[in-house]
Amino acid sequence: MNAQQPSPPPATAAPELQARFAAAGGKPTYVRGMFGRIAGVYDLMNRVMTGGMDRRWRDFAARKVALGPGQIALDIGTGTGDLAIAVARRGAPDSRIIGIDFTPEMLALGEGKLQRLGLTDRIELRQGDGEQLDFPNEHFDACCSAFVVRNLADLRQGFVEMRRVVKPGGRVVCLEMSHPRGALFGAGFHLYFDRLVPLLGKVVGRAFDAYSYLPSSVSAFPDAPALKRVMEDAGWQDVRYYYRMGGIVAVHVGTRAR
Numbered sequence: 001m002n003a004q005q006p007s008p009p010p011a012t013a014a015p016e017l018q019a020r021f022a023a024a025g026g027k028p029t030y031v032r033g034m035f036g037r038i039a040g041v042y043d044l045m046n047r048v049m050t051g052g053m054d055r056r057w058r059d060f061a062a063r064k065v066a067l068g069p070g071q072i073a074l075d076i077g078t079g080t081g082d083l084a085i086a087v088a089r090r091g092a093p094d095s096r097i098i099g100i101d102f103t104p105e106m107l108a109l110g111e112g113k114l115q116r117l118g119l120t121d122r123i124e125l126r127q128g129d130g131e132q133l134d135f136p137n138e139h140f141d142a143c144c145s146a147f148v149v150r151n152l153a154d155l156r157q158g159f160v161e162m163r164r165v166v167k168p169g170g171r172v173v174c175l176e177m178s179h180p181r182g183a184l185f186g187a188g189f190h191l192y193f194d195r196l197v198p199l200l201g202k203v204v205g206r207a208f209d210a211y212s213y214l215p216s217s218v219s220a221f222p223d224a225p226a227l228k229r230v231m232e233d234a235g236w237q238d239v240r241y242y243y244r245m246g247g248i249v250a251v252h253v254g255t256r257a258r
């Protein structure tokens with residue numbers, strides 16, 4: 001775990017982002033529409049943008065989920081299924097994952113991937129809202145997400161809902177974009193992320209708008225210590241975080257008290 005440092009309070013979304021959400025009829029509608037439009041290029045853009053590092057980050061998160069024999073996890077915002085697949089590969093052979101997402105276009109691509117990989121017996125994809133989980137209390141051994149919580153309308157409430165469906169002693173694992181550490185590294189990263197990534201999105205996916213949302217949404221997102229506090233405030237305990245690649249992403253892990 002990294003040294004805990006005081007950090008500024010979480011930023012709220014910039015006026016420009018707020019305007020986009022309002023024009024779409026709210027953040028969830030905006031987010032769902034955006035992922036519906038970019039679903040076809042989503043996986044390719046991940047590989048291109050990160051030089052393939054996104055797979056390693058998901059694998060790191062999957063090792064924290066570490067499903068034991070007979071255990072079951074919920075993957076929130078599963079999209080095209082890459083985190084669920086990583087969790088299945090790192091888990092016991094008879095462990096299972098349910099992945100939910102509110103964008104049918106992403107799920108359809110995920111379903112095809114699971115069939116090609118022969119993982120349909122271990123991973124089930126369902127349409128659902130990550131902020132209102134359609135599962136009973138204390139149902140899962142773990143709850144995980146990758147690059148999702150930044151998109152939630154109410155971050156704290158999202159973690160409250162995850163805690164509700166996880167069994168006492170169970171865990172939460174959250175992989176999310178964070179804020180690079182160090183002024184020079186941060187400046188270089190922002191040059192790439194804020195300027196080049198939207199252009200890449202335009203060239204690869206004809207989706208400048210979606211890939212300009214990405215850096216804006218990260219700027220408005222809490223840094224790792226602040227996210228830890230949000231999770232603790234939502235009832236998670238022993239929350240730790242692990243920076244990957246100089247803080248470009250962070251993996252937060254917490255447990256539900258027994």
Ligand SMILES: C[S@@+](CC[C@H](N)C(=O)[O-])C[C@H]1O[C@@H](n2cnc3c(N)ncnc32)[C@H](O)[C@@H]1O
Nearest residue numbers: 035077078079101102103106129130146147151
């Ligand atoms: C950046 S993608 C991440 C997909 C996948 N987890 C991965 O690692 O590639 C974010 C996904 O979260 C979904 N999402 C965002 N907010 C959601 C919500 N409130 N309920 C369900 N899905 C949501 C989007 O539809 C999208 O598929």
